Amino acid sequence: MAEPALSIRGLAKVYGNGFEALKGIDLDVEQGDFFALLGPNGAGKSTTLGIVCSLVQKSAGQVKIFGIDIDRDFAKAKYNLGVVPQEFNFSQFEKVEDIILTQAGYYGMPMKEAKPRCERLLKDLGLWDKRNGAARMLSGGMKRRLMIARALIHRPRLLILDEPTAGVDIELRRSMWEYMRRINEEEGTSIILTTHYLEEAESLCRNIAIINRGEIIKNTSMRGLLTELDTETFLLDLAEPLEAAPQVEGFEVERVDSHQLALSVRKGSDLNDAFQQLTRQGVRVLSMRNRANRLEELFVSMTSQPDAGSGIDSATSTPAKETAS
Amino acid sequence: MNTRQLLISLWTMVVKEVRRFVRIWPQTLVPPSITMTMYFIIFGNLIGSRVGEMHGISYMSYIVPGLIMMSVITNSYSNVASSFFSNKFQRSVEEMMVSPMPNWVILAGFVIGGAARGLGVGLIVTVVSLFFTHLDLHHPFLTLMVVVMTALLFSIGGFINALLAKKFDDISIIPIFVLTPLTYLGGVFYSIDLLPEFWQKVTMINPILYMVNAFRYGILGISDIPVSGALIAIAAFIVAFWCLALWMLNRGKGIRS
Known part of the structure; x- marks a missing residue:
């Protein structure tokens, strides 16, 4: 080998x-x-x-x-x-x-x-x-x-x-x-x-x-x-404004603003079910996208520690003019 | 690396160093020439004409070897100190460190580059001096040997200084507070015979005195001290400084975390 x-x-x-x-x-x-x-x-x-x-x-x-x-x-x-x-x-x-x-x-x-x-x-x-x-x-x-x-x-x-x-x-x-x-x-x-x-x-x-x-x-x-990613979050853009987040059984829904919801979908969940429930409640979805890169979600969950980010990386600056003595 | 690759890498280092000081010639080659011209006019011509002769030689001719040597010393030293520290500051020293080049090639590249500038400026000052006086080379080979050895020695010194330096101020401390006083007190402008006996003895511990006098002996045939001892001392310093610089480089002093 x-x-x-x-x-x-x-x-x-x-x-x-x-x-x-x-x-x-x-x-x-x-x-x-x-x-x-x-x-x-x-x-x-x-x-x-x-x-x-x-x-x-x-x-x-x-x-x-x-x-x-x-x-x-x-x-x-x-x-x-x-x-x-x-x-x-x-x-x-x-x-x-x-x-x-x-x-x-x-x-x-x-x-x-x-x-x-x-x-x-x-x-x-x-x-x-x-x-x-x-x-x-x-x-x-x-x-x-x-x-x-x-x-x-x-x-x-x-x-x-x-x-x-x-x-x-x-x-x-x-x-x-x-x-x-x-x-x-x-x-x-x-x-x-x-x-x-x-x-x-x-x-x-x-x-x-x-x-x-x-x-x-x-x-x-x-x-x-x-x-290994077991939850993905989608952002749903709505046709009409909402005052509060709707209840969607089996899913976690968060109101981002009046025209946007965040829908958390666990691995194995049926996304159609979520849309059917939203339709029944009169919520019309115009478009949807991932809230974050999938790897990013995993990365954050794995590395999130209270003091993570205390860097040792150093930056340097460069003189504007070459000097010699 | 095989021998051919080593030679290519050393040549690359030297070309890079020479290209640097030639690229910024208004900072590296012109100022020392102007400064030395001032010395020739003021000390040599104006004041020197009243001083008379020293060891049977006109004062102007007497100070020329010392002034050439002073240019070689300061330029060799500050070229390497400035160049290597700039490489550290801009982190371009990492280009060399990640390559398979041995540390002795890196050191030799900087030292030869520094010596090239020192000798280049020395040559310019020599040419300028010919407008003011006539020079007869008494011992050409000795003259060449002393000036080359001195340029190499102070280039290595500049390298050690730059390795240890953490900021730009650190590379100007030694030239200002050590090299300049030692050079001025090293018999550039006077014979140590003029000093009281006590100060003559004190002066003997100044290494630059030996270099200036050995060089003066090569050009004018006169010296305050035995020349053979001066050559041995310079050679010993070169070996000692080279070993120290290489040891520091191998340990990554000032350049590796």
Whole structure:
């Protein structure tokens, strides 16, 4: 059997201030998988990924990338790894093309091989026209795509995407999804995705792990997880205003406003029954939709803790002008 | 990484560093040239003409090697300190850390880049000095060796400073409060023979004195101290600083959580 793209055993991290970010987690991501690692801020996602790509030092545990133990041969393991971090982490003053070619150089890639690869990536990601401009002149979405191009320049077999579509508009986000799907399906690149857009994880990923307070609380297939959902809430838009929520036997109904009801439907309930009861009471429904993404409901129920969200993520700012002394 | 890949990654680092200081040449190459021109005009020409000779050499010629060395020291140091700290600040240091490049290549890339700027500025100052005086190179190889070693040493020093720095202020403290006083008191403008005996002995603990005098010996053939000892001291400092910087880098000091 092929080695997993990523195998983590007993991974623990205690920061200098005593904060226990990871409490000995185990995780496997199979080759060719599109894997979601979800969790609230401060849950341990970025710490886990930071250890995998050597930005954070682990306190204990073992990490293997395609069977290569990072404690034995991290350099070899790194050849298989491409990283798109949460924060912009390139020199804002460098030219777009130089950023990617420099990264290729860090991997020992000869220029005659790196140049055509860079051109293809920039064209695929819609940045070719911007190649000679300074990175700081790019929009937020373009900067994210630049980081994806940079991460792919050395043809990694495992791509880590840490919130790659944060702050990206819907149209661009969907085009990025298409691109990620393509490199996963056509090139066989294994992908680990962290995101706060749960619709994104549901749409792209086949397997999922949910991490909370430094522990993996769920690790299963996306399909398997969604079958665990036992209640869905629909919003019903009404033709006429209502003063109070109607009684619908076997269902929970909440009045959102005079023209909208929230109908909670348990797994196995007959939705027709609810509509028949509403019709009998003279309530006409014009349209309906899910109140929240299905995965979001599960995620919130699994991770809702009194102090969840106390993040350790840090933001950085960038100087407007390059300085040198 | 095989040898070819190591060479490509090192070359990439050096090109990136050189490209940086060339891109911002009005901040990196022009100011030191103007400052040194002022020194030549004021100290060399105006005041120097009243000072007379030092060790049988015109004052202008006497201060040229020291001023070149001062440019090399400050520019090598501040180039690496500024560049590496900017990489930390913008987090682009992560680009290097996630790559398979060994830490010694990262260190060597910054150090060679810093030395390139120091030597580049040193060359500009040397050319400027030729407008004011005539220079005869007494020991060309020694001159080259001393200036290159000094540039490397202070580049490594700048790297250590940037690793430890948490804010931009931290990379200007050492140049202002340590390097500048040591350089001015390191025999750039005077021979230590002019000092009282006690202060001559105190001056001997200033490492920059050895570099300035070794360099002056290479150009003018005169020195206040034995040159061989100076070379050994510089080489020893390079080895010690290199090992310290690499050890800190391997431990992720200042760059890893």
